[in-house]
Amino acid sequence: MAFDRVARRRWKSHLFAGLTLLCVVAALIPLTSIVWTAFDRGAPALSVGFFTQPLPAPCGSAQTHCSYGGVGPYIEGTLVLIALSSLIAIPIGVLIGIYLSEYGRRGIGRVISFFTDVLTGVPSIVVGIFVYTLTLDYILKTGGNPENVYSALSGATALAIIMLPIVARTTEEALRAVPDSVREAALALGIPKHRTTLRIVLTAALPAVLTGALLGVMRVGGEAAPLLFTAFNNPLGYTGVTQPAGALPTMIYNLYQTPYANWQADAWASALVLVLIMVILSVASQIVFTRVRRRISGGQ
Amino acid sequence: MGIAPNVGMNPFPGEDAGVPAGPPPHSPVPQLEATPRRERIGRWFNSIFRLLVTVLGFGILALAALFIIVLAQGAWPSLLKFGPNFLSTSTWDPVHSIFGVVPFVIGTLLTSAIALLIAVPVSLGVAIFLTEQSPTWLSGPLGLVVQLLAAVPSVVYGFWGFIVLVPYMRLSVEPGLQGSVGKVPGLGGVFGGTPVGTDILTSSVILAIMIIPTISSVCRDSLLAVPRHQREAALSLGATKWETTNFAVLRYASSGIIGAIILGLGRALGETMAVTMTIGNADVIPKSLFSQGQTIASLIANEFTSAGPGSIYQGAIIEAALVLFAITILVNVIARLLVGRVLRVEGGS
Numbered sequence: 078m079a080f081d082r083v084a085r086r087r088w089k090s091h092l093f094a095g096l097t098l099l100c101v102v103a104a105l106i107p108l109t110s111i112v113w114t115a116f117d118r119g120a121p122a123l124s125v126g127f128f129t130q131p132l133p134a135p136c137g138s139a140q141t142h143c144s145y146g147g148v149g150p151y152i153e154g155t156l157v158l159i160a161l162s163s164l165i166a167i168p169i170g171v172l173i174g175i176y177l178s179e180y181g182r183r184g185i186g187r188v189i190s191f192f193t194d195v196l197t198g199v200p201s202i203v204v205g206i207f208v209y210t211l212t213l214d215y216i217l218k219t220g221g222n223p224e225n226v227y228s229a230l231s232g233a234t235a236l237a238i239i240m241l242p243i244v245a246r247t248t249e250e251a252l253r254a255v256p257d258s259v260r261e262a263a264l265a266l267g268i269p270k271h272r273t274t275l276r277i278v279l280t281a282a283l284p285a286v287l288t289g290a291l292l293g294v295m296r297v298g299g300e301a302a303p304l305l306f307t308a309f310n311n312p313l314g315y316t317g318v319t320q321p322a323g324a325l326p327t328m329i330y331n332l333y334q335t336p337y338a339n340w341q342a343d344a345w346a347s348a349l350v351l352v353l354i355m356v357i358l359s360v361a362s363q364i365v366f367t368r369v370r371r372r373i374s375g376g377q
Numbered sequence: 378m379g380i381a382p383n384v385g386m387n388p389f390p391g392e393d394a395g396v397p398a399g400p401p402p403h404s405p406v407p408q409l410e411a412t413p414r415r416e417r418i419g420r421w422f423n424s425i426f427r428l429l430v431t432v433l434g435f436g437i438l439a440l441a442a443l444f445i446i447v448l449a450q451g452a453w454p455s456l457l458k459f460g461p462n463f464l465s466t467s468t469w470d471p472v473h474s475i476f477g478v479v480p481f482v483i484g485t486l487l488t489s490a491i492a493l494l495i496a497v498p499v500s501l502g503v504a505i506f507l508t509e510q511s512p513t514w515l516s517g518p519l520g521l522v523v524q525l526l527a528a529v530p531s532v533v534y535g536f537w538g539f540i541v542l543v544p545y546m547r548l549s550v551e552p553g554l555q556g557s558v559g560k561v562p563g564l565g566g567v568f569g570g571t572p573v574g575t576d577i578l579t580s581s582v583i584l585a586i587m588i589i590p591t592i593s594s595v596c597r598d599s600l601l602a603v604p605r606h607q608r609e610a611a612l613s614l615g616a617t618k619w620e621t622t623n624f625a626v627l628r629y630a631s632s633g634i635i636g637a638i639i640l641g642l643g644r645a646l647g648e649t650m651a652v653t654m655t656i657g658n659a660d661v662i663p664k665s666l667f668s669q670g671q672t673i674a675s676l677i678a679n680e681f682t683s684a685g686p687g688s689i690y691q692g693a694i695i696e697a698a699l700v701l702f703a704i705t706i707l708v709n710v711i712a713r714l715l716v717g718r719v720l721r722v723e724g725g726s
Contacts, residue, residue: 090617094510100502101519107586108526111537169433176434180427189434191713192441198709199444199702200647202674206681206698207444210451213686223686238440245437269419271426299530302649306681326532333536333654348533355528363521
């Protein structure tokens with residue numbers, strides 16, 4: 078009797094172990110399917126020209142020969158938008174992280190740190206609307222033409238607002254991981270606080286800070302929603318900060334229902350390229366991050 | 378500050394350390410006149426830097442406030458015309474300029490709720506497997522692979538959802554559900570209508586896939602924060618592995634798990650592209666799981682560019698964005714409070 082009970086409990090334990098394994102498998106099915114589909118449907122379009130050529134002429138099902146062309150301008154636009162937004166968000170985000178870790182560890186600094194966390198949860202489409210409304214307001218006040226509301230600059234601003242809290246919080250965490258003894262040693266040598274912070278604490282935490290910047294770039298690199306009403310779209314890619322700009326994610330959105338086979342293939346190939354870039358960045362950042370964390374905690 | 382530094386110990390030789398450089402007696406003497414000035418400049422830099430980072434830090438609060446001000450300003454035409462009725466009207470009619478946000482609030486909450494129903498058990502299973510079941514050599518790489526789900530851009534999920542998932546749902550899953558669960562008395566309405574594929578259920582499934590990495594990684598952190606002795610105590614009492622997990626680990630980590638779930642909810646509520654591409658985009662209250670619908674986020678993505686600048690239509694969409702902003706901020710505040718408590722527990726033990 079008692080033996081039966083033990084056997085049943087043991088069996089139940091194995092059952093739940095099996096169920097958790099099943100959950101892992103279930104979670105990985107979509108990823109496999111996405112990569113497979115993107116590869117299967119995008120492969121015909123992948124060639125050297127894919128990264129440089131503009132979109133080809135649409136190709137109907139009646140035509141026998143289709144050119145695949147490429148998405149060169151959209152890749153260019155994506156890179157410029159990421160560079161511009163990083164230029165805005167990374168310096169400001171790092172400085173905010175410095176404030177949170179070095180100057181605002183108590184009182185209002187805690188509140189700001191909390192709100193920074195909360196701001197990472199603002200939907201990206203709301204950020205897009207926010208920047209659009211801000212831009213339109215500015216244009217109307219300066220007597221400009223409301224038609225010019227879409228620009229690379231406002232797209233980059235929207236992406237920067239999404240990046241900013243991520244960079245700030247990871248910088249804060251990275252700096253906090255530097256032991257206080259380092260700061261005390263520097264201050265004891267008579268080095269002023271700003272110099273201690275910038276030259277010693279920040280230098281020690283630099284790999285982790287860079288990981289944070291990378292996380293920020295990853296977060297915005299695949300974003301389409303905040304660009305819909307800010308950078309809008311531009312088949313020529315990037316043509317100036319005050320002009321609309323095209324990007325890979327918005328291009329995929331614009332083409333996802335297209336009936337043209339070669340455009341579909343280009344969209345899938347773009348999806349594959351985007352996923353591969355994100356996966357590489359993600360793996361790199363996580364490996365660096367664990368190594369840094371191990372080094373910091375091991376050094377204490 | 379008053380003590381003369383040893384030049385040899387200066388970590389930045391040749392640079393201004395901002396210290397009164399009272400020269401050591403037998404070294405090359407720096408300009409005596411220059412030292413106080415260099416010190417003054419050093420102090421000046423110090424306070425300028427403190428001021429700069431403090432102002433930028435407070436800029437975060439200003440940014441949060443600016444969000445509300447700018448969105449309210451953009452929504453002004455609609456706020457003036459509809460007032461509180463905007464929150465209780467279930468008609469969305471751009472032709473007659475009647476706007477109410479109810480269908481989209483329902484669409485948003487419904488898709489997020491179904492997504493949680495699917496994602497929470499799976500994420501918990503993943504987190505338990507990674508922390509309690511898997512051998513150590515496997516848990517690291519496997520955790521990394523699950524995190525890759527978070528690296529796939531939303532628009533790619535939408536594209537995949539539209540091309541692969543929608544036909545699968547229309548042809549297999551939805552007729553199957555209708556034929557089995559839909560036959561249960563009382564549930565017929567929930568699974569009613571013609572399965573079209575682009576509907577509430579499909580977008581909920583997409584959302585579930587997208588929030589699994591969020592929920593499972595925060596759950597995993599909470600489970601890892603449970604002290605070893607909790608597990609050892611249960612095992613020494615003769616508990617099986619599952620009983621240990623259930624009684625000693627999950628209960629202990631419960632507030633972190635709830636925080637993780639709410640964090641996932643926050644992400645699902647604001648998710649745009651993938652939902653827009655799979656939900657069918659109908660501005661009505663969904664009647665069943667197989668109805669086409671609209672979330673606030675997909676409404677904005679679909680209709681914003683067709684509304685003229687400054688019109689009531691555009692104002693109404695911006696007001697909907699304001700509602701979404703308020704909901705997600707509220708959800709995130711709750712989640713951060715819960716997750717923050719877990720981290721404090723972790724730090725204290």
